[in-house]
Amino acid sequence: MKAVVVxxxxxxxxxxxxxxxxxxxxxxxxxxxxxxxxxxxSELAEGTQPYRPEFPYVLGHESIGTVIEVGAECRxxxxxxxxxxxxxxxxxxxxxxxxxxxxxxxxxxxVRDDANSxxxxxxxxxxxxxxxxxxxxxxxxxxxxxxxxxVAEAHLPLKGxxxxxxxxxMAGLTLTRWARDLDASxxxxxxxxxxxxTHARRCGAHATFLLDEPDLPAKIxxxxxxxxxxxxxxxxGKPAVIPQFAPLMAPAAVLAVxxxxxxxxxxxxxEQLPAGVTAVQPGPEExxxxxxxxxxxxxxxxxxxxxxxxxxxxDMLTAAFQQVRAGQxxxxxxxxxxx
Numbered sequence: 001m002k003a004v005v006v007x008x009x010x011x012x013x014x015x016x017x018x019x020x021x022x023x024x025x026x027x028x029x030x031x032x033x034x035x036x037x038x039x040x041x042s043e044l045a046e047g048t049q050p051y052r053p054e055f056p057y058v059l060g061h062e063s064i065g066t067v068i069e070v071g072a073e074c075r076x077x078x079x080x081x082x083x084x085x086x087x088x089x090x091x092x093x094x095x096x097x098x099x100x101x102x103x104x105x106x107x108x109x110x111v112r113d114d115a116n117s118x119x120x121x122x123x124x125x126x127x128x129x130x131x132x133x134x135x136x137x138x139x140x141x142x143x144x145x146x147x148x149x150x151v152a153e154a155h156l157p158l159k160g161x162x163x164x165x166x167x168x169x170m171a172g173l174t175l176t177r178w179a180r181d182l183d184a185s186x187x188x189x190x191x192x193x194x195x196x197x198t199h200a201r202r203c204g205a206h207a208t209f210l211l212d213e214p215d216l217p218a219k220i221x222x223x224x225x226x227x228x229x230x231x232x233x234x235x236x237g238k239p240a241v242i243p244q245f246a247p248l249m250a251p252a253a254v255l256a257v258x259x260x261x262x263x264x265x266x267x268x269x270x271e272q273l274p275a276g277v278t279a280v281q282p283g284p285e286e287x288x289x290x291x292x293x294x295x296x297x298x299x300x301x302x303x304x305x306x307x308x309x310x311x312x313x314x315d316m317l318t319a320a321f322q323q324v325r326a327g328q329x330x331x332x333x334x335x336x337x338x339x
Contacts, residue, residue: 001016001017001018001019001088001107001108002014002015002016002017002107002314002338003015003058003106004058004060004105004317005017005056005057005058005059005098006044006045006047006055006056006057006058006101007055007056009047009048010045010046010047012045012059013318014314014317017058017088017106018095019088019108020088020089020108020110022069022070022074022110023112024071024072024073024074025071025073025112025113026071026074026110026111026113027069027070027071027074027076027081027083027110027111027113028067028068028069028070029065029068029083029086029109029110029111030066030068030108030336031063031065031086031104031108032064032065032066032132032336033063033065033132033133033135033311033333033334033335033336034060034062034063034104034105034333034334035062035136035137035139035331035332035333036062036320036321036324036329036333036334038170038324038329038331039169039237040061041059041060041324042321042325044057044059044101045059045321053094053100054099055099056099057098057100057101057103058088058089058101058103058106059102059104059105060101060103060104060105061087061102061104062085062139062333063084063085063086063087063104063106063109064082064083064084064126064135065086065109065336066080066082066083067080067083067111071113073113074112075113076111076120076125077111077113077125080128081125082125082126082127082128082130082135083111083123083124083125083126084123084124084126084135084138084290085104085111085119085122085123085124086108086109086110086123087100087102087103087109087110087111087119088100088103088104088106088108090110090119107336107338111123121287122286122290124287124290124291125291126138126290126294127294127295129298130294130298132333133308133311134297134304135297136333137293137297137307137308138290138291138293138294138297139286140170140171140174140307140331141289141293141297141302141307142286142288142290142292143171143284143286144170144175144284145174145178145286145289145292146284146285146288147175147256147258147284148175148179149178149288149289150282151231151233151254151282152182154280154282155231155254155280156254158182158183159183159184159185160183160184160185161184161185161231162184162185162186162220162224162228162231163179163184163188163229163230163231163232163233164188164189164190164220164229164232164233164248165179165189165190165200165205166190166211166232166234166235166236167190167191167233167234167235167236168189168193168196168199168200169236169330170330170331171235171258172191172200172233172235172236173189173199173203173306173307173330174307175233175235175258176189176200177203177204177306179204179231179233180203180204180205180206185206186206186207186223186224187205187206187207188205188206188207188208188209188220188223188224188229189201189203189205189207189208190208190210190211190216191208191210191211192211192212193327194210197209197210199306199330203306206223207223217248220248227250228248228249228250229248229249229253230250230253231254231256232245232253232256234255234256234259235258235259236259237258237259239257239265239266239268239269240265240269242255242257242269242272243269243272246273246274246277249274249277251274251276251277252276252277253276253277253278254277254278254279255270255273255277255278255279256280256281256282257281258284259281263281266281307330307331308331308333309328309329309330309331311332311333311335312332312333313334313335313337314335314338316334320334
């Protein structure tokens with residue numbers, strides 16, 4: 001079967017590899033699409049991702065597919081189920097000289113029935129009447145929804161509080177949407193690109209500002225009627241710039257970081273914040289919300305057109321990553337359809 005193998009920095013493409021063989025507690029999945037994670041997959045393709053496995057590895061952690069075979073001891077999945085995050089090589093495992101960067105860019109993958117497994121927790125059954133080219137969005141939506149809910153559960157409800165979201169990629173735009181859904185007021189989104197700020201308003205932002213605008217604290221203070229940010233959600237993944245946002249936050253604000261840089265890099269930035277600011281970096285438990293997000297997409301409670309900008313065929317793999325790196329893609333997937 002074909003799979004995307006990364007052999008070294010910027011050395012990746014479709015290669016023929018042996019198909020996976022399901023064990024008794026696993027199910028075999030025909031993968032239909034796999035989304036590109038703009039940050040993580042790009043870093044893995046470049047070889048710069050801090051938590052990457054050793055080369056060579058199979059890429060892709062946002063796959064959607066249909067179960068075609070079930071092992072004798074697998075009860076979680078049935079033939080015909082549409083499932084998330086099937087992997088041709090399970091994370092942390094290897095075979096045939098290949099490691100796993102989850103391994104969803106492949107024609108076939110596995111899902112596992114193991115209640116104690118981090119990976120298996122995130123391999124879930126979705127509504128069967130949701131097309132794969134839309135279903136893949138449920139993974140990213142669930143990640144940011146879980147993140148914002150976990151922050152609110154640990155601190156204070158967002159309702160009526162001033163929320164500032166920094167970033168207008170997929171994470172920042174979805175956090176904007178969820179903050180608005182949770183009745184934060186005002187929701188203010190900051191970014192570097194005017195066209196993305198326009199999109200943030202479509203996602204629910206009450207106000208938007210460019211990051212390099214002068215007097216940002218004063219503008220936030222004015223828009224929020226005398227307040228600064230009670231919550232600041234950082235969604236650009238650059239720890240070094242976090243101290244620059246301190247003037248935007250209220251004295252007892254919560255700074256919540258959505259990013260994959262090493263924890264120690266963020267810790268150095270946190271130490272430069274005012275004493276009253278609480279900095280948190282929860283790992284999102286997206287499995288709590290994945291099915292709900294899929295149902296919201298199916299029922300058009302969430303418009304997939306707000307976030308999905310590209311659908312590629314396998315021959316467009318290189319172009320897809322080039323478009324991602326050029327900032328042209330909000331969210332896209334590659335269809336696993338080979339001639």
